[in-house]
Amino acid sequence: MSVFLSCHVRRGVQNAIGRNIKLNLNDGKNVRRMSSLKVTETEKGKKFVPFTDMVSSRRAEARRSIVVQVQSSQSFKELHAYCSSVGTVKQMLHYTVGVEPMNFIVVEFASEKDVTSILDKSSYVEDSQIIPVHSQFLWFRASNRKLPKLKQSKTAILNAENGNNNLTAAEIVDLLKKCDSVSDQMKQLYDFTKLNDLGTRLRFLTACQVEDAVRGMFPSAKAFPFGSSVNGFGKMECDLDLVLRLSDEKVKSDARLMFHCKALVGSERSASQRNMEAMGDLLQLFLPGCSHVRRILQARVPIIKYHQQLTDVECDLSMSNMSGVHMSDFLYIMGSIDDRVRPLIFTIRKWACEIGLTNSSPGRWITNFSLTLLVLAFLQKPPHSPPILPSLNNLVKLADSTDHYMTEDGINCTFLRNINKLKKPAGNKESLESLLKEFFEFYSHFDFTSKAVCLNEPVAITKPEHCAMYIVNPLERGLNVSKNVGLEELDRFKVEARNAAWLLESQEHKTENWGLLSIFENKRKSNNLFNFAFPNKQARLMEVSTLFENEAAPVEFKNESVKKQVESIRNEKKQKLKEIQKLNR
Structure with a gap:
């Protein structure tokens, strides 16, 4: 449920913590109906x-x-x-x-x-110093x-x-x-951190301001929000991605009178950069509340970053094609097919943020968008249960004439838009907790060296080029959305996924920080490829090498995959010791 946390509701939340999170939202004395x-x-x-x-x-x-x-x-x-x-x-x-x-x-x-x-x-105030x-x-x-x-x-x-x-x-x-279970924790985390109704309203009002600013000269201009603000995966305080289209009308083939227009001077990219430069000036000089305007014009997609103070929203404005809007549509559909999808993605994004896998600054780190695609690809082909989500190609096959879209850059964005026509995959009754464990186990063993993650077909494909991680952009299939991820960060991701799977699997009783809290609090940098975390308050982290120090007291494993890995490493270590002993002789 989308929640407006008023002062009264915040007190209600705090009081409800002692009552198993059962909020009395109908108390007319303390909470207005929202x-x-x-x-x-x-x-x-x-x-x-x-x-x-x-x-x-x-x-x-x-x-x-x-x-x-x-x-x-x-x-x-x-x-x-x-x-x-x-x-x-x-x-x-x-x-x-x-x-x-x-x-x-x-x-x-x-x-x-x-x-x-x-x-x-x-x-407005009569003052020569104001616009x-x-x-x-x-x-x-x-x-x-x-x-x-x-x-x-x-x-x-x-x-x-x-x-x-x-x-x-x-x-x-x-x-x-x-909470009573890890699944309940995941639902609560989603319910209380997702973008609420007011947050969505403020973002569309912010888009409306940009739209109105240019409508005098471009009456059919539209500013389309895309990304997390509209795809169902946004949390409170998420940024607003906007694409401004100066004309959203189709050319009238029967028109006899035609508007005189200026032709583009130079390349399309240089013209786009000049237009964005002008938009930056418009935001900075004329629009109330727009501050900290930064022009990033040399990027693959030129953007203007700014802060709208009156709605308290960070904005990224572009004037490129509409593929980002269609991608938001695709993600919106995938999140709407099953009510487990969004809580699972919110949990994994939160985990990645807490342990430092993601970063607000651009760089070699994995992004929230890449994590989202990893989760969706996993749900198309979970290893131990039937699929939850269809492949994109399946949605393309079910598309009708109203679903056909082609961007001006020739990107085919055709797929089924109305999932009321889609038969929901049956048979998967896995809990959120089970899916979370399976996700961590799945990608801790995934062959990123030779395979690429692809949502178009429910199978891993051969990596088309050399890079640490390859995640196919579902719509622009020639693009790798994780091209920025370095080998070191990929290794960290796999190690942390293995650690998280171990933590969740090994918990038998509730401790002070149990369930999701145990994987969120593990804030560290992995220096070695094989580190495992244990739910021991005194010493949470254990390196694999310590598992071989006392073979007289063997460790009891509850996870078969971890057990096999440790046995493999133990045998390898013994073999290396024998070789060293031969050399010493």
């Missing part, structure tokens, strides 16, 4: 909402909304009274930004006309002699208070400690 706490249609097992329909619905929602800076959350009653005098207020959601918090309220109206009316009544920009980002002026205080609305309801607050690391630990 629309974000309702179970979604997909979670109820109702009809699936295709990606394009979901995005269109969110875009329309953003068009019906404004963001208003207020003095405090209690300003909502007076703000409701003012807005209701102009249009019909549908709901109001409060959030804060900054250490010394600035307060904002998202006001959603019943129609887009109401927003037009409220903006027509709005103004007079009209947008959906406003502030609520305090009452004075000319502006008498409005009567507070008696019908006003604040649907969320502090709706963008995150659980702290300590709160997450407390939450996970009280």
